[in-house]
Structures are given as structure tokens and as C-alpha cells.
Amino acid sequence: MPDKSKIVETDRSLYDFRYEENAKDYHREKSGITREIVENISKEKDDPEWMREFRLHCLEIYNRTDMPDWGPDTSGLDMNQIAAYVRHKAKMQSDWEDVPEEIKNTFERLGIPQAERLSLAGVGAQYDSELVYHNLRKEVAETGVVYTDLESAMKGEYEEMIKTHFMKLVPPTDHRYAALHGAVWSGGSFVYVPKGVKVDIPLQSYFRLNAAGAGQFEHTLIIVDEGADLHFIEGCSAPKYNVANLHAGCVELYVAKNAKLRYSTIENWSKNMYNLNTKRAIVEENGIMEWVSGSFGSHVSYLYPTTILHGANSKMEYTGITFSGAGQDLDTGAKVIHQAPNTTSVMASKSIAKDGGIGTFRSSVVINSKAVNSKASVSCDSLMLDSISRADTIPAMDIRTDKADVGHEARIGRISDEAVYYLMSRGIKEADARALIVSGFADSVSKELPLEYAVEMNNLIKLEMNGNM
Amino acid sequence: MAEKGTVLLDVKRVTAGAGEKTILNGLNLKIKTGEIHVIMGPNGAGKSTLGHTIMGSPEYKVQKGHIVYKDTDITKLSADKRAKLGIFMTFQDPIEVPGITLSAFIRNSIHEMTGKPIKIGEFNKKLSAYMDILKMDHSYAQRDLNVGFSGGEKKKAEILQMLMLNPELVILDETDSGLDVDAVRTVSEGVREFVKNGDKALLIITHTTKITEALNVDYTHVLVGGKIVKTGSGKLIDDINAEGFDKYIKVGEN
Numbered sequence: 001m002p003d004k005s006k007i008v009e010t011d012r013s014l015y016d017f018r019y020e021e022n023a024k025d026y027h028r029e030k031s032g033i034t035r036e037i038v039e040n041i042s043k044e045k046d047d048p049e050w051m052r053e054f055r056l057h058c059l060e061i062y063n064r065t066d067m068p069d070w071g072p073d074t075s076g077l078d079m080n081q082i083a084a085y086v087r088h089k090a091k092m093q094s095d096w097e098d099v100p101e102e103i104k105n106t107f108e109r110l111g112i113p114q115a116e117r118l119s120l121a122g123v124g125a126q127y128d129s130e131l132v133y134h135n136l137r138k139e140v141a142e143t144g145v146v147y148t149d150l151e152s153a154m155k156g157e158y159e160e161m162i163k164t165h166f167m168k169l170v171p172p173t174d175h176r177y178a179a180l181h182g183a184v185w186s187g188g189s190f191v192y193v194p195k196g197v198k199v200d201i202p203l204q205s206y207f208r209l210n211a212a213g214a215g216q217f218e219h220t221l222i223i224v225d226e227g228a229d230l231h232f233i234e235g236c237s238a239p240k241y242n243v244a245n246l247h248a249g250c251v252e253l254y255v256a257k258n259a260k261l262r263y264s265t266i267e268n269w270s271k272n273m274y275n276l277n278t279k280r281a282i283v284e285e286n287g288i289m290e291w292v293s294g295s296f297g298s299h300v301s302y303l304y305p306t307t308i309l310h311g312a313n314s315k316m317e318y319t320g321i322t323f324s325g326a327g328q329d330l331d332t333g334a335k336v337i338h339q340a341p342n343t344t345s346v347m348a349s350k351s352i353a354k355d356g357g358i359g360t361f362r363s364s365v366v367i368n369s370k371a372v373n374s375k376a377s378v379s380c381d382s383l384m385l386d387s388i389s390r391a392d393t394i395p396a397m398d399i400r401t402d403k404a405d406v407g408h409e410a411r412i413g414r415i416s417d418e419a420v421y422y423l424m425s426r427g428i429k430e431a432d433a434r435a436l437i438v439s440g441f442a443d444s445v446s447k448e449l450p451l452e453y454a455v456e457m458n459n460l461i462k463l464e465m466n467g468n469m
Numbered sequence: 470m471a472e473k474g475t476v477l478l479d480v481k482r483v484t485a486g487a488g489e490k491t492i493l494n495g496l497n498l499k500i501k502t503g504e505i506h507v508i509m510g511p512n513g514a515g516k517s518t519l520g521h522t523i524m525g526s527p528e529y530k531v532q533k534g535h536i537v538y539k540d541t542d543i544t545k546l547s548a549d550k551r552a553k554l555g556i557f558m559t560f561q562d563p564i565e566v567p568g569i570t571l572s573a574f575i576r577n578s579i580h581e582m583t584g585k586p587i588k589i590g591e592f593n594k595k596l597s598a599y600m601d602i603l604k605m606d607h608s609y610a611q612r613d614l615n616v617g618f619s620g621g622e623k624k625k626a627e628i629l630q631m632l633m634l635n636p637e638l639v640i641l642d643e644t645d646s647g648l649d650v651d652a653v654r655t656v657s658e659g660v661r662e663f664v665k666n667g668d669k670a671l672l673i674i675t676h677t678t679k680i681t682e683a684l685n686v687d688y689t690h691v692l693v694g695g696k697i698v699k700t701g702s703g704k705l706i707d708d709i710n711a712e713g714f715d716k717y718i719k720v721g722e723n
Contacts, residue, residue, distance in 0.1 A: 419564040421526050424548040425557070426574075426630065427581040433549075436569060440613075443568035 015268055017109060018210060018239045019102035026128075029085040031213065035059060038183050041085045045151055045186070050163065058172040058182030065176040072300045072329035072358070077244050077274045084184040086211040087130040092149060094135045103127050110237065112206050119452060120233075122147045124205040126218055129186040140199060146192040147203055150219055153190040162190065165221060169252040169280045169308075177248040177276040181217050185250065188218035191232065193259075198229040202264075202450065207249070209238040209269075215246040222252070224259040231262040233453065237297070240270035244299075247273055253281035255289050257311060262290040266453055268460060269297035271327055276302050285311030285340075292448045293320040295332050296460050304362060306335040309343035309371070318347040321445040321457075324357030324389070325464055333362035333394075338371035338404075345375070350442055351382040353389035354464070364396040365406065372403040382412040383441050385434070435465040477502050477638050477670050478523065478556075483534035484695075485522045491532065492518040494695035500638065505664065505671045505684055507706060510692035511714045516674045517561065519692065520640040523672070524558040525551045538638070553582055557636035559627035561643045565615040571626055572596060572610040575633045582634060599632045603659050621652045628659040639663070640672045645680035657683040678706050691717045 027044070029037050038059050042052040067074060090100045096113050097104075107113060107125050116123040122136035124147070131149040140147075146158065154162050172182040189205045209216040224230050238245060247269060255261045261281070269275055275298035281289045291305045307316040318334040336345040351359040361380045382391035393410040415437050423433035439446070439458050446454040480498040484491060492515045500506055508516050522529045523536060525548035536544050543551050566574070575596070579587045600607055603625045615623055624644055631639055641660070645653050657680055663669060664684070673681060686703030691714065698717050699705070 416564075417527060419566070421528070421548055422560060422564040423566070425524050425552055425560075426578040426634065427549055427552040428578060429549050429581070430547065432581075436566065440566045440568035443613075446568070 015110075015237045016239045016270065017106075019105050021102055021210075025089055025100070026211075027085075027087050027089060028083055028211070028214075031083045032080045033059070033062065033082075033084060033180065033184065037084060041184055041186065044085070044087075046155075048154065048159065051154065054167075055183050058179050061172045062176060062179035062183055065173075065179055067176055068302075071302055071331050072360075074274060074276075074300055076299070077246060081213055081243065082246050083211065083214045084217065085186055086128040086214045087186075088127060088132065090132065092131045093133050096133065099132050103132050106208060106210065107133070107206065110206065110208070110235075115204065115452060119201060119450065120204050121199055121201045122203045124149065124189045126187045126205065126207045126216075128209060128211050128214060129216065131187050131189075134189075136203075143197045143199075144194040145197060145199060146190065148190055150188050150190045150221060158190065158192065161192070161223065162221065165223065165252065165254060166219070167250070167252070169254075169282055170250050170278050174278065178250065178278050181219070181248045181250045181278070184215070185217045185219045187216075188220045188249065189222075191222040191230065193224045193228040193230045195225045196227045197225075199231070202231040202233050204233040204235065207234070207236040209236075209245055209247065209273075212241040213243045213245065215248065218249045220249070220251040222261065222263075223254045224256060224261045226256045227258040228256070229260045231264070233264045233266075233450070235266050237268045238270045238273060241272050243272065245270070245273045246276065247298075248276045248278075250277070251279040251305075253279075253289065255281060255283040255287040255314075257284045258286045259284070260288040260290075262292065263305075264292040264449060264453065266294045266449075266456060266460075267297055271297065271299050273298040274300050279303070279305040280308070281306070281316070282308040282310050283314040283316060285313060287311060287314045289314075289316040291316070291318045291320070291334065292445065293318070293332070294445065294449075294457050294460075295320070295322045295330055296464065298330065299327060301330040301332055303332045304335050304364075306337070307345065308337045308339060309345065309374075310339050312340040313342045314340065315344045316346070318345075318349070319445050319448050320348075321350040321352070321442050322359050322361070323352045323461065323464055324354075324359040326355035326357060329358045331360045331362055333360075333364075335364040336366070336376065338365075338367040338374045338376065340370060341372045341374065343371055343374045345377070347378045348444065349380045350445055351380065351391055352385065352438060352441065353382070353391045354385035356388045358390045358392075360392045360394060361410075362394045364398075366398045367401060367404045367406070369400040372401050374401075375405045377407040379408070380410045381441070382410075383438065384412065384414050385438075431465060435462045438465055475502050476500070477539060478672075479537040480523065481535045481537065483522065483531055483536060485518065485529050485531045487518075487528055487530075492529070492695050493522060495534065496696055498690070498697065500670050500672060502637070502670055503667045504687045505673065507673045507675060507678070507681055507686050507689045507703070508692055509675065509678070509689060509706070509709055509714075511718065514692045515695040516692055517642055518695075520558055520642045520672070520674050523640060524548055524556060549581075552636070555637035556640070557631055557634060557638070558640040559624070559631060559642055559644050561646070563615045563623045563627055565613075565617075567613045567616050569614055570611050571614050571629075574614045575630055578630070578634055595633065596629075599629055599659070599662075602662055603629055604655050605629065620647050621649070624648060624652070624656060625659070628656055632659060632663055637668070638670045638672070640674065641680065642674045643676060644673075645675055645677050648679075653679045654683070656680065660684065678710060681706055693717050
């Protein structure tokens with residue numbers, strides 16, 4: 001018998017590798033969350049005074065807020081063991097050649113520079129706590145699109161814009177990790193798409209957490225102005241460690257009248273990661289918000305992209321897939337709040353659980369009394385690959401008007417032996433047959449992704465599936 | 470490629486079933502290259518079970534006896550290994566698999582079977598030619614495997630896979646049931662194309678026997694109670710169609 005765990009380890013090498021680092025090239029804050037550490041981060045970043053005060057305010061909220069008492073167990077996460085801030089001493093670059101060797105090699109192995117050349121309008125790359133690279137194609141920059149790190153944007157002409165939007169959609173009082181985020185946030189991207197500008201190829205930010213026992217707290221703030229159009233892709237990965245890592249990022253998306261934003265995520269955190277991430281969007285009249293989300297990694301996830309349909313006729317669509325394997329408890333889903341008439345929301349989720357993994361789809365639909373003639377539909381398909389895994393669906397609905405059209409469906413199934421046998425009878429090995437069926441199940445999500453990402457997602461599925469055999 | 474007249478498949482006193490239930494009862498069957506065999510029998514006699522037992526379905530376990538294919542004992546081999554040795558079976562109800570097109574699936578299978586990829590130009594040429602024989606709209610090649618195919622298109626897609634994968638022993642499981650006259654004719658055309666050089670062997674499981682009309686059947690077997698109770702020439706089909714199974718059922722019960 002081959003050693004099963006070995007296969008997984010070898011195969012994960014695409015994400016698990018780590019280049020030799022020299023500790024003296026890095027600035028690492030002490031572990032734990034204290035006033036001193038928050039002050040240090042603020043000083044490191046040379047924050048404007050309002051930001052320094054905001055961080056300290058958030059710290060206070062954090063200290064008096066408990067962990068939510070629902071959802072997966074987070075007792076393995078000891079905040080005293082987490083280093084909130086780790087950065088390479090090199091400055092952020094706009095040319096890959098100038099990025100420090102081991103960091104550049106890391107991103108090259110992940111295929112980021114190649115993707116930038118082939119199919120992206122701009123790329124941001126974050127390594128631990130700071131951006132190491134940010135670049136936007138010249139022709140896109142000329143249309144007035146801004147794509148940069150939040151720190152420098154905050155000190156320039158966009159300071160006011162950031163001040164009026166930063167952590168307004170996700171206030172620090174939202175939950176414990178939103179407060180923590182506000183106190184120690186670092187890195188992330190700021191995007192502004194001016195009125196009427198349609199960016200026809202995607203922008204991508206890639207987040208790599210390489211340091212053991214560290215936290216990543218990047219903040220993504222995107223403002224798509226009236227009639228503008230953007231596709232933003234976010235990718236995340238980390239090598240595996242035996243200690244807990246924490247990701248508590250925050251994404252705030254503003255979609256103006258007649259604007260459209262698609263936000264795609266392929267998340268493959270290593271399986272020692274606590275992914276306690278908060279994503280929220282507000283959509284104005286006739287605006288469209290689309291979420292595409294693939295969650296493969298992490299030990300524990302709490303992730304529910306939320307959309308506030310604030311303007312009449314606004315729409316949101318959520319397409320997500322979650323794959324939970326051994327030792328993973330992934331609580332994912334979406335939320336929507338209909339606040340205006342004629343708003344529409346569609347959530348379609350797929351969930352795959354194997355080797356004792358737990359996948360929970362948690363959704364919430366709120367239609368308030370002003371949101372007449374709104375439509376909401378929620379569907380969730382789960383596929384369990386064995387009898388020791390779990391798939392749950394927890395839908396919540398709060399409808400405050402009679403004039404709304406709301407639908408919900410959930411299905412839970414298993415891979416049929418007959419289907420596996422059918423494929424095997426055409427010469428396909430059992431493991432490949434199972435992977436093929438799982439890919440097929442995930443197909444409605446892959447179709448929503450740009451080709452290269454669909455390929456990556458299928459590779460991730462194969463990786464997860466073959467580790468099984 | 471096996472020479473005409475050599476024994477391809479040898480089913481030796483096979484007792485097999487699903488779970489506790491025994492369906493095949495010490496069944497013997499020998500098939501040589503170049504031969505066309507037909508299996509007939511009343512419902513529940515074990516016709517499909519025989520086919521799936523030869524193909525290697527995990528649903529059926531061989532409790533006694535052996536299945537030998539070209540000198541290899543395949544009794545314990547998985548279906549994919551049997552497929553690689555040259556066995557193919559068309560399914561009564563092929564599974565729908567979203568996410569992979571019919572064309573990509575066949576290419577993938579050929580790659581698996583032969584261990585090397587097939588050149589796309591050569592592949593497409595063959596695929597088009599066979600689709601024409603089967604009167605299949607070429608757009609089906611780019612549709613997801615069996616997804617939303619009608620019953621008839623599914624059966625044609627099975628025959629298309631048979632032609633493309635080019636196995637040596639083919640089990641046709643009720644390929645002609647549920648098809649209209651024209652579709653049966655078309656599917657028969659595909660099967661005739663397949664056996665035209667006399668270097669293949671067919672085991673046809675049929676209820677309606679429509680598909681046998683266009684083929685030169687060498688042997689007809691009557692399966693009752695998990696056993697072959699009568700073997701005759703192709704002419705036996707006509708007798709059965711005229712008289713039914715009644716007189717064989719008695720034999721099977723003893």
C-alpha cells in the first residue's frame with residue numbers, strides 16, 4: 001500500500017514549497033495583540049493620525065468582543081502565538097526584477113508573473129504583511145483607473161475617499177475579527193474605477209502568507225463608479241506549518257449606479273490556517289455585484305460574502321464551491337440584504353466533503369419592507385464522498401414584504417458507484433473517474449472563472465481527489 | 470490482434486450475484502474472435518448481470534468459477550483493466566457527466582487505453598467519419614458527455630465510443646431497446662462497420678432482437694435462471710420470436 005499522506009504532501013508541493021529565507025531580511029513584530037504592537041505597526045507604516053487613532057479604537061473594541069458562539073471550533077487559535085506583522089525589509093516594486101529573489105521565485109512558482117503577462121490588466125502581490133509588487137498596465141492606468149496599495153493611496157490624493165469608505169461597510173463592531181482587522185490591518189489593494197470606464201481584462205491581487213505563526217490582515221477596498229465595470233480576482237495560498245496561522249482580511253466593495261463588479265476568489269490556504277475573513281459589497285441603483293468563490297484550503301473558515309442591495313433594480317449573484325477534506329471545517333455561504341424595490345439575488349453553492357471534512361453552507365436572505373417586487377433564490381448542492389464526512393445547509397430567511405418571490409432548494413448526494421464503474425469501463429482508473437465526476441459537479445462554478453483559473457480549480461480538485469486514493 | 474478462431478473469452482462455471490443473491494448459476498460460455506453471439510431470455514434471467522460480470526461491475530461478485538480473457542484470468546480485475554485488455558460494453562442507461570465533452574472524454578479514454586495521446590487531426594477525422602455513419606449531429610461531440618442526450622443519442626454515443634476505442638470484445642446490452650426503426654438501422658450500421666473485418670467478437674444482449682436482423686449471428690443462447698439452457702444458430706432467434714421462452718423456462722427450473 002502506498003503511504004497516503006505522502007502522496008498528499010508530494011502533490012501539494014505546488015503550494016507547500018518554501019524558499020530559504022534569511023531572518024535578518026525580515027521585520028517581525030512580537031506575537032500577541034497589544035497596544036504596543038498596534039502602535040508599532042502604525043509607526044512602521046507612518047499612518048496619518050486619523051488611522052492611528054482608528055487602529056487604537058478598534059483594539060479597544062477587539063478587547064471587549066467575544067468570539068462568536070456559533071460555527072466551527074476556533075479553540076486551536078491562540079492569539080498570543082500569532083505575529084500580526086511580518087514584512088520583508090525591501091520596498092514595494094513595480095518591476096518583478098527588483099523583487100527580492102526568494103519572494104520573486106515564490107510568485108513565479110505560483111505562476112503570477114506569467115498570468116500578468118498573459119491575461120491580466122494589473123497585479124498586486126502581497127507577501128506576509130506587505131505588498132512586494134504592484135503594477136497596472138499603462139493603457140489601463142491612462143483611463144484613470146487606480147490600482148495600488150492602500151497605504152500609499154491613503155497618503156495621496158485619495159486620502160479623503162479612503163477615509164470616507166474604509167471600514168464603513170464592515171465596521172469594527174461587526175465582530176471580533178473585524179475589530180482585530182481594524183487594529184492591525186496591513187497591505188491589500190485599493191482600486192478606483194472612474195465613471196463609465198470598463199476594464200475588460202481582470203485585475204488580480206495574490207496573497208501569500210509565508211511566515212509560520214503569522215497573521216495576514218490585508219484590506220481590499222474597491223470603488224467602481226457610475227457605469228463602470230471591473231473584474232477583480234483574488235488568490236491566496238500558504239505553505240503548511242504545524243502551528244496555527246490566521247487570515248482575517250477585509251474586503252469592502254462599492255458598486256455605484258449602473259456599475260458592475262465581479263469579484264472572484266480562489267482560496268487555497270494551507271490546512272493550519274484559520275480563515276476568518278469578512279467581505280461585503282453595497283450596490284446602488286441598477287448596479288450588479290457578482291461573487292465567484294472557490295474555497296479549498298484552511299483548517300477552519302468563516303466566510304460569508306455579504307451584499308447590500310441598496311439601490312432599486314440592483315442585482316447580486318453568488319456562485320461558490322467549497323471542498324472540505326480531512327481536518328477541515330469550512331463554514332461558508334453568502335448573505336444578502338434587499339433594501340430597495342425590484343432587487344434580485346441568486347445564490348448557487350456547491351459543497352464537496354471527504355475524508356471526514358465538514359462543509360456547512362450558511363446563507364441569509366433579508367428582504368425588508370421597502371424591497372417590494374424583489375426576487376431571491378438560494379440553492380445548495382452537496383456531494384459527500386464517503387460516510388465519515390458531513391455536509392450541512394443552514395438557510396435563514398427574513399422576509400418583511402408580501403410582494404417578494406423567494407425560493408430555496410438544497411440537495412445532498414453521494415458519488416454513485418454506477419457512475420464510477422461506467423467511466424472505468426472506458427479504461428479510466430477509479431481515482432480519475434471519481435475526480436472526473438467531482439469536476440463535473442463543480443462545473444457550474446468553473447464555467448464562471450476565466451480559463452486559467454478554471455484549470456487551476458480543476459487541478460486543485462484532482463489534487464484533493466488523488467490524495468484520497 | 471487475436472487471429473480469427475482463437476478463444477477470446479472463456480466464462481468457466483461462473484456463479485455470481487449481487488450481495489447474498491445468486492443470479493448466475495455455474496454459467497459456461499466461450500467466444501472466439503470473429504464470432505457474434507446473442508443472449509436471449511426472459512426478464513430477470515441474468516442477461517445484463519452476465520454482461521456486467523464480464524465487464525467487471527463492482528455490483529456483482531463472482532462467487533465461483535473463472536473468467537478468462539485471452540489467457541488472462543480477469544475474474545478479479547477492475548473494469549478499467551478489463552477495458553484496457555480489449556473488453557467494451559455499451560450501457561443500457563449511460564451516465565450523464567457534466568464538465569467533459571463527448572469528444573474530450575473519448576480522447577481521454579484513448580490516451581488511457583493506449584498510453585499515448587492521439588493526434589487531434591487524426592482523431593477529429595475519425596470522429597467525424599463515425600458520427601456520419603451513426604447520423605449524429607457533429608455538435609454532439611462538443612456537448613457534455615450524455616448530458617441532455619435523448620435515449621437514442623445516448624445509444625449512438627455508446628456505439629461511437631465503441632468505434633473510436635476499437636476494442637476486441639463488445640457486449641451490447643439492449644442497445645436496440647427503446648429505439649425507433651430508423652435509429653435501430655443506424656446503430657446496426659455502426660455495429661456492422663465495427664465487425665466488417667471479422668477480427669472482433671460480439672455478445673449481444675437483446676430483448677427485441679431488432680439489432681440482430683442486419684448481422685450474421687453465429688450462436689444464440691437462451692439464458693434462464695442464470696444458466697444457458699439452449700444454444701443454437703442464428704435461426705433460433707426466429708424460433709423464439711415465434712414461440713417465446715415457455716418451453717425453456719421449464720428446462721431452467723430443473
